[in-house]
Structures are given as C-alpha cells and as structure tokens.
Amino acid sequence: MRPRLSLWSVALWLLAALLVLFVAGPLVRLLLQATPASLGAALSDREVGAAIWLTVLTASGATLLGLGLGVPLAYLLARSRFPGRRIIAGIVELPVVVPHPVAGIALLLFLGRQSALGGGLARLGLEVVNHVPGIIAGMLFVSAPLVVSAAREAFRAIDPKLERVARTLGDSGWAAFRRVTLPLAGRGVLAGAVLGWARSVSEFGAIVILTYNPKVASVLIYDRFTLFGLPAAVPAAVLLLLLALVVFLVVQLLAPDPVRR
Amino acid sequence: MISLQGVGVRVGGFALTDISLDVPTGGYGLVIGPSGSGKTTLLEAIAGHTPLDAGRIVLRNRDVTHAPPERREVGIVYQQYHLFPHLSVAGNIGYGIREEAGGNRQERIHDLAQLLGLTQLLERNVSGLSGGEQQRVALARALAPRPGILLLDEPFAAVDPATRRELRKELRALHEREGITTLQVTHDFEDAMRLGDVVAVLADGRVAQAGSPEAVFRYPKTKFVAEFIGTGTILRGRVERTSPIDAATGRFAAVFHANGLSLEVVAEREGEAYAVLRPADLLLSRSEPEGPAPRNRLLATVTRIERESAVAHVYLSAGTTELLATVMSSTAEELGLRADLRVTVSIKATAVHLI
Numbered sequence: 001m002r003p004r005l006s007l008w009s010v011a012l013w014l015l016a017a018l019l020v021l022f023v024a025g026p027l028v029r030l031l032l033q034a035t036p037a038s039l040g041a042a043l044s045d046r047e048v049g050a051a052i053w054l055t056v057l058t059a060s061g062a063t064l065l066g067l068g069l070g071v072p073l074a075y076l077l078a079r080s081r082f083p084g085r086r087i088i089a090g091i092v093e094l095p096v097v098v099p100h101p102v103a104g105i106a107l108l109l110f111l112g113r114q115s116a117l118g119g120g121l122a123r124l125g126l127e128v129v130n131h132v133p134g135i136i137a138g139m140l141f142v143s144a145p146l147v148v149s150a151a152r153e154a155f156r157a158i159d160p161k162l163e164r165v166a167r168t169l170g171d172s173g174w175a176a177f178r179r180v181t182l183p184l185a186g187r188g189v190l191a192g193a194v195l196g197w198a199r200s201v202s203e204f205g206a207i208v209i210l211t212y213n214p215k216v217a218s219v220l221i222y223d224r225f226t227l228f229g230l231p232a233a234v235p236a237a238v239l240l241l242l243l244a245l246v247v248f249l250v251v252q253l254l255a256p257d258p259v260r261r
Numbered sequence: 262m263i264s265l266q267g268v269g270v271r272v273g274g275f276a277l278t279d280i281s282l283d284v285p286t287g288g289y290g291l292v293i294g295p296s297g298s299g300k301t302t303l304l305e306a307i308a309g310h311t312p313l314d315a316g317r318i319v320l321r322n323r324d325v326t327h328a329p330p331e332r333r334e335v336g337i338v339y340q341q342y343h344l345f346p347h348l349s350v351a352g353n354i355g356y357g358i359r360e361e362a363g364g365n366r367q368e369r370i371h372d373l374a375q376l377l378g379l380t381q382l383l384e385r386n387v388s389g390l391s392g393g394e395q396q397r398v399a400l401a402r403a404l405a406p407r408p409g410i411l412l413l414d415e416p417f418a419a420v421d422p423a424t425r426r427e428l429r430k431e432l433r434a435l436h437e438r439e440g441i442t443t444l445q446v447t448h449d450f451e452d453a454m455r456l457g458d459v460v461a462v463l464a465d466g467r468v469a470q471a472g473s474p475e476a477v478f479r480y481p482k483t484k485f486v487a488e489f490i491g492t493g494t495i496l497r498g499r500v501e502r503t504s505p506i507d508a509a510t511g512r513f514a515a516v517f518h519a520n521g522l523s524l525e526v527v528a529e530r531e532g533e534a535y536a537v538l539r540p541a542d543l544l545l546s547r548s549e550p551e552g553p554a555p556r557n558r559l560l561a562t563v564t565r566i567e568r569e570s571a572v573a574h575v576y577l578s579a580g581t582t583e584l585l586a587t588v589m590s591s592t593a594e595e596l597g598l599r600a601d602l603r604v605t606v607s608i609k610a611t612a613v614h615l616i
Contacts, residue, residue: 161343164310167330168337169357170406179356183347 027241034238042235051220052239058132058216059200062139066147066196071189074151075177079160092148095141100205103141107210111137134211139200146199150192154185191254198247201240262286262321263307263410263444269315270299270306277303277466280316284444284459289436291453291474292446294463295489300446301340303463304412307444309333320410333410336403336441340415342395344387350374350398351383357406373401376435393424400432404439411436413445417452429455454478454495454535454616462486478537494538494584496520500528500615517613520582524557525610534615542612543586545575545604547596556607559584563602566593573598577606 042048076082077089095103111118111128118128128134158181166176182189204218215223217240225233268280277299284290294300305311307318309330317326325333336357344353351370358366374380377397382390387398396416403411416432417425433456436443447453453460453474461471462485470482477486478495498519506513515528517536524536561579568574573593577584584606588598596604 159343161339161341162345164305164308164330165337165339165343165402166345166356167310168308168333168335168408169402170331170359171357172329172331180345180347 030234030238030241033234038235039238042239045235047215048217048220048236048239051215051217051236052243054132054135054214055201055217055240056243058135059139059143059197062136062143062200063147063193063197065136065140066144067151067189067193070144070147071151074148074189075155075181077148078152078155089152093145095145100142100203101209104138104206104209107134107137107141107206111210128210130211130213132211132214135207135214135216138206138210139203142203142206143196143199147192147196150195151185151189154188154192155181157188158184187254191251194247194251194254198244198251201244201247262288262319263290263442264319265303265307265316266319267316268303268306268313268318270302270311271314272302272311275299275302275466276314277306280461280463280468282459282461282468282471284442286321286442287440288442288458289433289456290444290459290461291457292444292461292463293448293450293453293489294446295448298463299466300448300463301414304337304414304444304446307333308335308337308412334406334408335410335412336406336408337412338396338399338403338414338416340418342399342419344390344395344398344402346387348387349383350379350385350387350390353387353398354379354383354401354405356402359406369405373405376438377401377431392420393428396420396424396428397431400435404435404441407439409441411441411443413443415447416445417447417449432456450474450478450489451616454537462489464489475535493540494543494582496522496536496538496582498522498534498536500526500531500534502528502531514610517615521580522559522582524608524613526613526615527611528615537614537616538584538608539612539614540574540585540587542608543577543584544607545586545588545592545596545598546607547602547604556609557613559606559608561604561606563598563600563604565600566598568593577604579606 073088073092077085098106108129109115111121111134113119113122113129121128126133128137162180162184163176166180167173171179202218204222207216208219208222212219217236221233221236221240224236263282263284265280265282268277270277280303282290282292292300292303302311306313307320309325309328309332313326317324319325320333320335345356348356351374354373355366355370358369360366370383371380374383377400379394379397379401382394382398387395390398396419400416413432417428420428429452436456445452445456457474459471460474460477462469462477464483464485470477470486475495475497478493496517496519498517500515500517502513502515504514512527512529515526515531517524517526517528517534519536526536528534559579561577561584563575564578565576566573567576568590571590572587573590575586575588575593575598577586586606588596598604
C-alpha cells in the first residue's frame with residue numbers, strides 16, 4: 001500500500017522544489033544565453049583570457065598559501081589542547097561573517113602602503129595593493145576558513161591513537177603525520193582545498209577594493225557590465241560559470257556523501 | 262625490564278599517582294583494574310605519549326622518562342587494534358621495520374604472518390578482517406621491529422570467549438618464544454592468573470596492591486582489591502581425567518589433586534591448573550549433606566569467623582589447605598558456627614573454577 005500524501009509532505013516537496021528552481025534557474029538561463037559563437041568570441045578575447053588565467057593562477061596561489069598555513073593550524077586545532085584554542089578557531093571562522101567589501105577595506109588598511117606591514121613589504125619590493133599579491137591576499141582571507149575547517153574536520157575524524165601506534169613503531173611526529181594522518185585525511189584536505197580554490201575564483205568584493213587592475217574574471221565581468229551592458233558581460237560570465245561547475249564536480253567526487261556516511 | 266618508579270600522570274581531570282611496578286626482563290606483568298582506573302593512560306605514559314608529572318620510567322636499564330615514543334622501542338597493541346586502514350595486512354605488519362637497520366623486511370613480515378596464522382591474509386585490506394584476525398595483525402605489527410617490550414591494552418576485551426582462550430594461549434606461547442617483556446592491562450583477573458608473573462591492581466589512580474597473582478588473589482590487602490578480584494581460595498594442582506571427553510562441549514569429568522586434597526571437577530584440559538573456589542560456593546553443614554548433585558565433601562575445622570551484618574566469612578582448615586566460605590548470618594547462627602568446630606564443606610563439581 002502506498003502511503004497517503006499528507007499536506008505536510010506536499011508542502012515539504014513544494015517548498016524544496018521552489019528553492020532548487022530558484023538556484024538552478026538563473027544558472028541554466030545564463031548557460032542558455034551563451035551561443036557557441038559568443039563563447040568562441042569570449043575565448044579569443046585576449047582580455048577575457050588574461051582575466052581567467054590570472055584568476056586561476058591567483059586562486060591557485062591563494063589555495064597553496066591557505067594549505068601551507070592552514071593545514072598546520074587545522075592540525076593544531078584538531079589535536080592540541082591549548083589555552084585560547086576556541087578563540088583562535090573562532091578568529092579563523094570570522095571571515096565567513098565579514099562582508100567582503102568590509103574585508104577589502106580592512107585588508108587595504110592592513111596591507112596598504114600607509115600601513116606598517118604594507119610599507120615594509122613595499123620596501124622589500126613586494127607591492128600588495130593594486131598588484132597581484134593584493135588579489136591573492138583577498139582570496140586567502142575569504143578562502144582560508146574553508147580550507148582550515150575542512151582540514152580540521154578531516155584530522156578530527158582520525159583517531160589520534162593511529163599516530164601513537166606509528167610513533168611507537170619508530171616514526172617521528174612528522175613521519176607519523178606524513179605516513180598515517182595525511183594519507184587518511186588527504187581526501188578531506190583536498191576537498192577543502194578545492195572548495196577554497198572555488199571560493200577564491202568567485203571572490204569579488206574584497207578584490208575589487210584591493211586590486212582593480214590587473215582584473216580577475218569577476219572584476220572584469222563587473223567592469224564590462226557597468227561599461228558596456230549585459231551582452232558584453234555574458235560570455236565571460238558563462239566561461240567563469242563553466243569553470244566553477246567543473247570545480248564543483250571535482251568537489252562532489254572528492255567529498256564523501258555526508259548522509260550515507 | 263620495565264621499571265616504573267613513583268610515576269605520576271595527570272590527563273584532564275584524571276590522575277595516576279605514585280605508580281611503582283617492576284616487570285623483570287622476559288617477564289609478564291599485568292595491571293588490572295576496573296574501567297576508568299587509568300590503565301590505558303599508564304600504558305600511554307610508558308610508551309611516551311603522555312608526559313609524566315612525577316617519577317621515572319626505566320626500560321631495559323635505560324631511563325626513558327623524557328625520551329620520545331620513537332626512541333623507547335616499545336610495541337603497543339590497543340584494545341581496538343587501531344590498524345592503519347589505508348594499508349594492507351602486510352603493510353601494517355611491516356610499518357615499523359626499517360630497511361636501513363639491516364633487517365629483511367619481507368622475511369620478517371612472512372615469519373610473523375606464519376607464526377600468527379596470517380599468511381593467507383597478507384595482501385588483504387584490513388577492513389574485512391575479523392576481530393581475532395585484526396588482533397593478530399596488531400600483535401604482529403607491534404612485534405615486527407623487535408621492540409623488546411610489549412604493551413597490551415585489554416587485548417581480549419573485544420573478542421568472543423572462544424577466541425579469547427585461543428589468543429591467550431597464543432600470546433603466552435609467543436611471549437615465551439620471543440622472550441619479550443610484556444605489560445598487559447586488563448579488567449579480567451583470569452588473564453592475570455593465566456598469564457601474569459607480576460600483578461598490580463589499580464584503584465583510584467594508585468596501585469592498591471602488587472605481587473604475584475596468587476598472593477594478590479589469596480591475600481587481598483584492601484577491601485577494594487578483595488571485591489574487585491573476588492577473594493576466595495585458590496589451589497594449585499593437577500587435573501586427571503576420569504571420563505571420556507564430551508564431544509559437544511569438549512569437557513569431561515575429572516579429579517583435581519592439590520595438597521592431598523581431591524575434588525571432583527568438570528574440566529576442559531588435563532595437567533597443571535589452578536582451582537578457584539568462590540567463598541559463596543562453599544556450603545557448610547554439621548552432618549553429611551544429602552542431595553543429588555555430585556558434591557565434593559571435605560572435613561574441615563573452623564579457624565576464625567568474621568561477621569558482617571548479613572553474612573559471615575568463615576575461615577576453615579582442611580588438612581593443610583586453607584579455605585574461605587561466606588554464609589548468611591542466619592545460617593551461621595543455625596549451625597552454631599564457632600572456632601574449632603568440625604564441619605563438612607560441600608562444593609559442587611561444577612562450582613570448582615579451573616583456570
């Protein structure tokens with residue numbers, strides 16, 4: 001006997017479907033807007049190509065930096081008990097709630113030439129604001145929380161006794177991490193990295209304040225939209241969406257299904 | 262050897278205080294205590310995973326109090342085995358074997374696999390193994406680098422009783438073959454009786470009593486120890502079979518001989534054994550008791566009576582054997598129990614616990 005449809009389950013499905021449509025609709029609409037000709041034109045547009053290439057490179061740089069600095073932090077947060085652990089965990093999560101233009105302003109004050117840090121870096125020949133490092137800084141600020149929390153959860157899921165066994169079998173702390181913890185957490189860390197990378201690619205608010213030029217893809221799309229209108233912005237937007245979809249697929253393949261687990 | 266000298270450890274709100282214990286080279290030591298008494302913490306302190314608050318740890322005549330785990334040369338087997346899930350059985354066993362140390366890795370893996378009956382499983386993934394198999398892999402992995410000291414955390418807690426008996430036998434054989442100084446923590450006194458040369462009973466983070474298993478069992482120093490291990494009479498002797506082995510149960514009727522005393526028992530194996538007589542299983546009477554159950558009857562003399570509110574502990578002497586019985590206070594009254602009284606002690610054959 002089939003269960004009778006209750007008003008509750010009908011409402012449940014209806015509301016859920018509305019949101020799915022609301023999310024998928026615009027994206028599908030955008031994909032339909034692009035014609036092979038306009039995509040080809042966008043691809044051969046040297047400015048678009050350069051912006052996408054710059055986006056990929058800076059996002060990769062920000063992700064590598066995020067991994068290099070975030071994995072040790074994630075490991076400490078997952079394994080060590082130290083005073084202020086919760087505060088530090090909170091600080092790392094903070095960028096999630098900071099509006100991105102606000103993050104851009106904060107980074108500008110922190111890393112601008114007028115600031116102690118930015119001035120010092122400039123004297124060492126590293127210009128941040130209005131240069132590529134500014135893009136990476138903006139991306140790192142917004143993507144690091146994703147990398148850290150994914151890695152922290154991946155480490156937390158691994159019983160610390162596995163490392164202890166490895167230590168008694170002759171491994172140093174680093175060797176046990178490299179031979180046991182990292183291979184087991186690798187998938188989760190990688191999924192976090194891909195997510196952070198995608199977050200970096202999609203960043204606009206912080207970057208547009210820190211480094212308008214050279215333009216990353218999101219800034220270029222905004223630039224074209226405000227200067228030349230919608231048709232000029234669509235092909236680049238479609239390209240960026242396709243790039244995001246590919247990354248999204250990779251994340252889906254990497255991350256275990258949270259429901260089935 | 263393993264020598265703990267006044268060891269103190271503090272983990273969270275939990276503390277081990279003034280733990281001292283010596284296990285001689287090649288010896289088998291046991292730390293017993295109820296769950297939550299800090300047994301695993303103690304092993305982790307010995308392995309170097311938990312820093313000491315006080316005291317010293319000496320392994321093989323070397324003070325390792327401040328040495329990191331990888332410099333202590335101990336093998337550890339956790340209760341839940343903690344095999345590396347990303348490695349095969351062979352990968353797990355070979356994990357700690359260093360090629361540069363001149364050892365032949367493959368040879369050692371195969372030797373241990375053969376010893377522990379794992380040869381067929383070497384290429385398998387560890388996730389599909391049974392509890393007993395995982396236990397053996399964990400043991401082989403710990404032994405592979407020839408650590409000299411083996412730490413076992415409740416090794417039999419997660420397996421069924423049949424596997425436990427088998428593993429216990431294997432472990433004893435392995436211990437003798439490899440001559441490895443072993444320290445095991447357990448909540449099971451039977452492990453201590455069967456395996457241990459030295460026993461320490463842990464309570465509230467302290468050693469409540471330490472010594473040979475027999476001594477601890479026979480003369481518990483504190484009420485906690487007595488209650489935890491269940492005091493009573495323990496006899497060392499020989500089992501001699503008197504009937505054919507029951508095919509279904511593998512058990513048989515036998516006679517247990519000890520100190521000129523003979524008890525009818527139901528046994529699983531012949532030869533050297535301990536018989537444990539729980540005080541509540543000893544029935545006292547002033548005349549020959551009647552009853553259909555096969556009973557052992559001994560004549561004994563009451564030497565001392567300790568009365569509590571509901572029960573009385575009656576110390577008896579049967580020839581050269583000291584016995585302890587616990588009876589209800591009302592029974593003690595009815596029987597008119599007093600020192601020097603001659604009584605008959607009855608024990609069912611099935612109540613004699615052979616270990």
